[in-house]
Amino acid sequence: MKIRKAVFPVAGLGTRVLPATKAMPKEMLTIVDRPLIQYVVDEAREAGIEHFVFVTGRNKGMIEDHFDRQFELDVTLEKRNKKSEMEILARDQPEAGAMSFTRQQAPHGLGHAVWCARDIVGNEPFAVVLPDELVLNTPGCLKQMIQAAEKLGDKANVIAVEEVPADKTHQYGICGVGKRDGKMFEIDGMVEKPAPGTAPSNLSISGRYILQPEIFQILATQERGAGGEIQLTDAMIGLSKTQKFYGVEFEGERHDCGSKAGFLRANIAFAMQRDDLRAGLIEDMKRYLEK
Incomplete structure (x- = not known):
């Protein structure tokens, strides 16, 4: 079955980048x-x-506004003959009815x-896409995953994975590696933040998932796990008892924009891809490094 819908969990408080997120959703940084x-919508x-599902919380209305039409802005840009700006807004505008918003109330x-x-x-x-993780690559991480899922057939769950240092595996969800086919492999086990020295591999679970709908039945009764929260990894471990999970080592550079250092690195990395910004940015960085 074609993967038509993606869920974007955007209810988080963004505490790692306070005070920037005190009044602004971290997803709008x-x-x-x-x-x-x-x-991530792109x-x-x-x-x-085809359909984008946002799970929001309090003070997240700015996200919905971003994807809405701003008629006053459209009229002003047209009057000022700002054609390039109008083209950008038109390109990003979703089709009517293509987005849904629901609340995670706690x-x-x-x-x-x-x-x-x-x-x-x-x-x-x-699909599930975590908005504070960006992957710099063409094709994008999710497209790579969907292409892999199409080869696997029905009832296949796919997770994006990447290597992490062996001494840092206790900070991540880690998967075990079974039968491999290039960048894709069967996952033969998952563990959330394993104790140092006990990880089955150094491949961490990243913020992109393709899941079968049976996960909802497990989540409905899932007990609280790490941090006293209902963990998606725990539910995936439960689902793996009846359905296969596969890992895809995606191509691209992942940026954790939920941390201050990661946010800064992402700005540099994405700016360096821009022909209109690269040369000036290099000169500025040289000047600061010389100080």
Whole structure:
């Protein structure tokens, strides 16, 4: 079945980048000149996603406004003959009815956020995309995953994975490696933040998932795990007892924009891809490094 829907959990408080997120959703922080949420929506659109499901919380109305029409702005740009700006806005504008918003009324964890989208997703496979993780690559990470899922057939769950230093595996969800086919492999086990020296591999679970709808049944009764929250990894471990999971070592450079250092690195990395910014940025960085 075609993967048509993607869930974006955007209810988090963004505490790692306070005070910037005191009044602004972290998903609206800008990388160069576009908000984080726009980058991941673009990635999903490139992958063929048709319906975008946002699981929001309090003070997240700015996200919905971003994807709405701003008639006053459109009229002003037209009067001023700002054609390039108008083209950018038109390109980013979603089709009517292509976006849904639902509330996670309390911070019960990523698994709970995904569960909140159950009625909108329905009985079909879907993607989960964490908006504070950006992957710099063409094709995007999600498109690589969907291409892998299409080869696997029905009832295949796919997770994006990447290598982490062996001495840092206790900070991540880690998967075990089974039968491998190039960049894709069967996952023969998952563990959330294993004790040092006990990890089955050094491949961490990243912020991109393709899941079968049966995950909702497990999440409905999932007990709280690490941090007292309903963990998506725990539910995936439960689902793996009846369905296969596969890992995809994606091509690209991942940036954790939920941390201050990662946010700064992402701005530099994405700016360096811009012909209109690269030369000036290099000169500025040289000047600061000389100080």
